[in-house]
Amino acid sequence: MEIVVLGRYGSFPGKDGACSGYFIKTDKSAVLIDCGNGTIGRLQRYCRIEDLDAIVISHLHDDHMGDLRVLRYAIETKQAFGELDHPIKVFMPKNPTVIAEGIYHPDLFDTEYIHEDMVIEIKGLLLRFALMKHSIESYAVSIEEGQKKVVYSADTVYNEELITFSKNANLLINEATFADISSLKAPVPHMDALHAGLVAKRAGVKQLLLTHFWYEESVDRCIEAAKQNFDNVLAADEFKNYTV
Numbered sequence: 428m429e430i431v432v433l434g435r436y437g438s439f440p441g442k443d444g445a446c447s448g449y450f451i452k453t454d455k456s457a458v459l460i461d462c463g464n465g466t467i468g469r470l471q472r473y474c475r476i477e478d479l480d481a482i483v484i485s486h487l488h489d490d491h492m493g494d495l496r497v498l499r500y501a502i503e504t505k506q507a508f509g510e511l512d513h514p515i516k517v518f519m520p521k522n523p524t525v526i527a528e529g530i531y532h533p534d535l536f537d538t539e540y541i542h543e544d545m546v547i548e549i550k551g552l553l554l555r556f557a558l559m560k561h562s563i564e565s566y567a568v569s570i571e572e573g574q575k576k577v578v579y580s581a582d583t584v585y586n587e588e589l590i591t592f593s594k595n596a597n598l599l600i601n602e603a604t605f606a607d608i609s610s611l612k613a614p615v616p617h618m619d620a621l622h623a624g625l626v627a628k629r630a631g632v633k634q635l636l637l638t639h640f641w642y643e644e645s646v647d648r649c650i651e652a653a654k655q656n657f658d659n660v661l662a663a664d665e666f667k668n669y670t671v
């Protein structure tokens with residue numbers, strides 16, 4: 428399984444960057460996990476839109492789904508030109524309903540709402556979900572191919588459920604919006620690199636990939652903070668391919 432980081436920024440992109448988007452590719456399948464602002468243009472370096480098997484949206488914040496709004500124009504146009512004869516499968520949370528309703532276009536998106544008990548099979552990939560703790564409904568996603576397992580934390584504060592859900596993953600892609608949130612003046616519904624390292628350690632994962640950086644945060648400082656708890660840690664690089 429290959430994972431290409433299309434965007435690694437949280438909330439809004441840093442200079443020349445993009446927000447959350449992870450393209451998962453195997454011999455048989457092509458899945459986009461999150462479709463944050465800036466990701467659809469980048470996706471096309473690796474995959475034609477009409478060749479996507481599914482899009483999975485962890486939660487309905489624009490840094491994770493904003494490009495769905497422009498993707499619908501692409502699908503509409505491709506359908507008009509006969510390049511695409513079906514809607515694209517989208518798995519996403521149902522809440523907030525006002526946002527979900529705003530992107531409800533059954534001719535363009537074949538939408539299924541995520542819940543914790545669902546297991547999705549997409550051409551040899553198994554996807555599972557765990558409800559996280561964020562300001563809105565947000566799901567961590569586990570992607571398995573045979574014995575290989577990748578877990579994506581989505582946006583969440585540190586929580587025990589994520590540790591259980593991530594057990595023995597080959598790769599944990601975990602948000603690290605800041606290096607250490609204890610220095611912030613108000614609580615935020617996010618995790619820092621220090622705690623991402625703790626999740627990796629307690630879940631016994633093989634490798635930790637930090638992502639969802641605040642644009643002004645130092646990535647080196649994030650790595651340093653995560654390493655206080657876990658050694659095998661990398662910072663997500665945009666356009667870089669990670670093989671599991």
Ligand SMILES: [Zn+2]
Pocket residue numbers: 437438488490491582639
């Ligand atoms: Zn976010």
